Amino acid sequence: MEEICNKIGVRRPGTDGEKKAVSYIEKKLKEFGYNVRKEEFKYTYWDYRDYFLEITYPERREIKNALPLWGSRGGEIEGEIVFVGMGGRRKTSSLSWGKIALSVRGGYTRMEKYSNAIEAKA
Incomplete structure (x- = not known):
């Protein structure tokens, strides 16, 4: 949580923070021995920018x-x-x-x- 919340920061859809968080979680799950698979999907989001x-x-x-x-x-x-x-x-x-x-x-x-x-x- 420290890494995701304080180092990566904002993780709103479409931001660099979201991409960094996905990569971080994927890496950690693999380190714990999980078989990780990412799937893309469409979603509606609020573009705060x-x-x-x-x-x-x-x-x-x-x-x-x-x-x-x-x-x-x-x-x-x-x-x-x-x-x-x-x-x-x-x-x-x-x-x-x-x-x-x-x-x-x-x-x-x-x-x-x-x-x-x-x-x-x-």
Whole structure:
């Protein structure tokens, strides 16, 4: 798990991380004596690389790979962005109605982050 989670990192479909994880697991299983066979198959996946966050004030800039919550629709929103770290209750408690919570990946599930922001009325 250390190798896959911390060294290989992100393993979303279609990424180099996915390919590295497949190779690593295949190698380990062979080392343990298993007869390993890979099979290709088609699947539908969410291509997160198309997402970005555009900040327009105080200066215009774009943050690539900014992931919205699952099920979010594209569009525009306006409001003050408040950085909430990993999105835990302690950080989100300072939010108020109309604020936009921005968190980093990890620490809590997206659902926990969402629930914490909603609890704070953001």
